[in-house]
Amino acid sequence: MTELKIDIYADGADIAEMKKAYQGGRLAGFTTNPSLMKKAGVKDYKAFAKEVVAEFPHLPISFEVFGDDFATMEQEAEIITQFGPNVFVKIPVMNSKGESSVPLIKKLSEQDIKLNITAIFTVEQVKAVVNALKPGVKNVVSVFAGRIADTGVDPIDIMRQSVDICRAKEGAQLLWASPREVLNIIQADQVGADIITCTPDLIAKLDGLGKDLTQFSQETVQMFLRDSTSLGFSVL
Numbered sequence: 001m002t003e004l005k006i007d008i009y010a011d012g013a014d015i016a017e018m019k020k021a022y023q024g025g026r027l028a029g030f031t032t033n034p035s036l037m038k039k040a041g042v043k044d045y046k047a048f049a050k051e052v053v054a055e056f057p058h059l060p061i062s063f064e065v066f067g068d069d070f071a072t073m074e075q076e077a078e079i080i081t082q083f084g085p086n087v088f089v090k091i092p093v094m095n096s097k098g099e100s101s102v103p104l105i106k107k108l109s110e111q112d113i114k115l116n117i118t119a120i121f122t123v124e125q126v127k128a129v130v131n132a133l134k135p136g137v138k139n140v141v142s143v144f145a146g147r148i149a150d151t152g153v154d155p156i157d158i159m160r161q162s163v164d165i166c167r168a169k170e171g172a173q174l175l176w177a178s179p180r181e182v183l184n185i186i187q188a189d190q191v192g193a194d195i196i197t198c199t200p201d202l203i204a205k206l207d208g209l210g211k212d213l214t215q216f217s218q219e220t221v222q223m224f225l226r227d228s229t230s231l232g233f234s235v236l
């Protein structure tokens with residue numbers, strides 16, 4: 001069995017799926033975002049958050065602000081942080097107009113609000129965000145490695161540099177966001193990221209970690225046989 005040092009969080013907003021993922025025994029926390037809440041059909045943000053916090057009072061959970069102007073984000077952050085002592089407030093690194101959230105991040109961090117800064121893609125953004133965080137307060141810095149890879153860029157170097165920047169600030173934890181495959185969990189562990197947040201489907205695939213490849217080859221052929229038998233086809 002491959003030993004992982006990294007904390008694995010579940011990324012989603014479907015409470016039944018979150019509970020199921022937690023029962024697997026590997027989870028150290030949860031993240032959500034507006035797109036995941038839309039997909040899961042969440043109708044009432046506060047009711048949803050209350051239920052999640054009641055279900056997992058002992059695990060870190062990140063809830064995102066919905067506002068796009070900094071005054072609204074600030075008000076929402078002050079409400080979200082009161083959802084529970086285990087709650088992190090997710091603030092996007094910029095708003096939809098591309099205006100930097102760094103001044104707001106600094107303001108909220110100075111109030112000891114635990115933050116998860118999200119939608120980070122560059123080392124420059126990591127530097128600016130970490131610089132704004134109050135030392136000693138637990139914070140999460142979420143770099144979207146999978147979306148970086150979607151542009152054809154290998155995210156490893158960006159993630160390595162991000163780990164180093166976070167290590168220099170007490171309390172800052174680097175989160176590898178948007179992983180696509182189990183290999184990314186190994187890579188995140190190897191670069192020294194503190195957290196990786198994965199969909200429940202990806203978490204389920206962790207059962208394949210360290211599996212014998214010849215055995216996996218045979219199981220794959222057995223799957224083809226099961227399906228060809230059930231289809232009843234023959235080329236003869």
Ligand SMILES: O=C(CO)[C@@H](O)[C@H](O)[C@H](O)[C@H](O)COP(=O)(O)O
Nearest residue numbers: 011031032033062118142147177178
């Ligand atoms: O909370 C976080 C990161 O802190 C996550 O919910 C984060 O938003 C998601 O992992 C990403 O948005 C997922 O990206 P993608 O798989 O849709 O490309």
